[in-house]
Amino acid sequence: MEIQTEAQLDKFKAAVAAGVEAQRKLAQVVNDTVFSFGELAYQEFESSKYLTSILEKNNFTVERGIAGIPTAWVARWGSGRPLIGLGSDLDCIPKASQKPGIAFREPLVKDAPGHGEGHNSGHAVVIVAALAVKELMERENLPGTLMIWPGVAEELLGGKAFFVREGLFNGVDVVLHTHVHDQFATEWGSPNRSTGMVSVEYTFEGEAAHAASAPERGRNALRAVELMNAGWDSRREHLRPEQRSHYVITNGGDQPNVVPALASVWYYVRETDFANIKKNFEIANKIAAAAASMTDTKVTRKLIGTAAPRHFNKALAEALQSNIVKAGMPAWTNDEQTFAKAVQHLTGGKEDGLRTETSELQSPPPKPEGGSSDDIGDVCWSVPTVLMRYPANIPNLPGHHWANAIAMATPIAHKGIVAGSKALAMMLVDLLLRPELIASAKDYFTNVQLHNTAVIKFLEPADQPQTHLNSDIMARFRPEMRKFYYDASRYDTYLEQLGITFPTLTKV
Numbered sequence: 001m002e003i004q005t006e007a008q009l010d011k012f013k014a015a016v017a018a019g020v021e022a023q024r025k026l027a028q029v030v031n032d033t034v035f036s037f038g039e040l041a042y043q044e045f046e047s048s049k050y051l052t053s054i055l056e057k058n059n060f061t062v063e064r065g066i067a068g069i070p071t072a073w074v075a076r077w078g079s080g081r082p083l084i085g086l087g088s089d090l091d092c093i094p095k096a097s098q099k100p101g102i103a104f105r106e107p108l109v110k111d112a113p114g115h116g117e118g119h120n121s122g123h124a125v126v127i128v129a130a131l132a133v134k135e136l137m138e139r140e141n142l143p144g145t146l147m148i149w150p151g152v153a154e155e156l157l158g159g160k161a162f163f164v165r166e167g168l169f170n171g172v173d174v175v176l177h178t179h180v181h182d183q184f185a186t187e188w189g190s191p192n193r194s195t196g197m198v199s200v201e202y203t204f205e206g207e208a209a210h211a212a213s214a215p216e217r218g219r220n221a222l223r224a225v226e227l228m229n230a231g232w233d234s235r236r237e238h239l240r241p242e243q244r245s246h247y248v249i250t251n252g253g254d255q256p257n258v259v260p261a262l263a264s265v266w267y268y269v270r271e272t273d274f275a276n277i278k279k280n281f282e283i284a285n286k287i288a289a290a291a292a293s294m295t296d297t298k299v300t301r302k303l304i305g306t307a308a309p310r311h312f313n314k315a316l317a318e319a320l321q322s323n324i325v326k327a328g329m330p331a332w333t334n335d336e337q338t339f340a341k342a343v344q345h346l347t348g349g350k351e352d353g354l355r356t357e358t359s360e361l362q363s364p365p366p367k368p369e370g371g372s373s374d375d376i377g378d379v380c381w382s383v384p385t386v387l388m389r390y391p392a393n394i395p396n397l398p399g400h401h402w403a404n405a406i407a408m409a410t411p412i413a414h415k416g417i418v419a420g421s422k423a424l425a426m427m428l429v430d431l432l433l434r435p436e437l438i439a440s441a442k443d444y445f446t447n448v449q450l451h452n453t454a455v456i457k458f459l460e461p462a463d464q465p466q467t468h469l470n471s472d473i474m475a476r477f478r479p480e481m482r483k484f485y486y487d488a489s490r491y492d493t494y495l496e497q498l499g500i501t502f503p504t505l506t507k508v
């Protein structure tokens, strides 16, 4: 790179980092507002309305209802190339309602959903970075298009594969995805302890009868579910140890004296590569058919979601890593460290507080172990993609748990978001000014990533997003939850609105 360009890059990066710093308040308000909405997969109505209104106020053009999902949208600003996608997830976790800033269990609304993973913070990172970069692009007349989109229904792996099928990423040069974490980190290749998966519901149909006076006339769909689960649990011992699989019974019948004519069980079948996901999915289908055969019931299946195994781009990860180092870890106060240790103590996690250093660039392990999935995997196989984990939560918590919500509307989250937003904004400067970076990202994507893997798409043309899911739960809880929506016009922070002094370590 020419010296002059290098100096200009540094100058522009300093400008966008200052731009993010100037929007610290906006970052806090966006984070706290989305936290207070606490919306489950496919029900992100308030969150989406709120975020798109901010983007429209800033002259982004918003398109809604992407891929037939009412809460999905895409916001675009700018013109010409590069076309850069910026994403983060949005939905929350069932029964994880929790007051922030207190190191003990106290829900905002009992049994209601809550941000027990921290997806409320992602769009604060993305929007603040995008606005800082937009300002620079306007001032310096830089060509390029920013495309912001939300990972709706990530917890059901029910958004991104549908977006890909819809063509949302056609023509996009690169995607930068962000996810809440306790690390400030990025990686390339397939991350360790990760999987891809299918999310599939099997429904058995039998025949109702009086369970006591005419049991011989019934054919019991619940028994079919039980036999399927017993079959899967036995077969599991003979699957590769990398697999992860779990199920919940979503319909077990109505009452004991009626032979259940309908019963359903919902499986997540996870493996580390496409071929093994397909293999285990076929085994599950075979076991379902066998259970139906044993009970003289009929079985049908519905694919609810899929997530391809993730694979992140090497060139993008290397560039992002240097911006993460440049942005640096937030400087945590003693109060924040003490609070983090109290929350770790509360959940039985290792009590070592918040991380103080950014992580090394992570490369793929020689032999990956199984772990969780994220449907960003589907985007990874369509466009060169990289993931930034920003440090807005406490380490060593259980995940998908109310305790993971505790820090998510406190100064810990607010500071982690600003750090993440700076790294993202500086990465955008690299992408706008260094066409060779996009060229190397595309070269890796085509000649290494796609060259070495046979991609399998699990969505069939008939599979549609199950957008009715969670609507009954939200209808039940929303009236109570609404009383706790954050009113940024009256309160400086959500903690202030709730009357919580940060940090509160014990119940008074």
Ligand SMILES: [Zn+2]
Binding pocket: 089, 117, 119, 154, 179
């Ligand atoms: Zn997530």
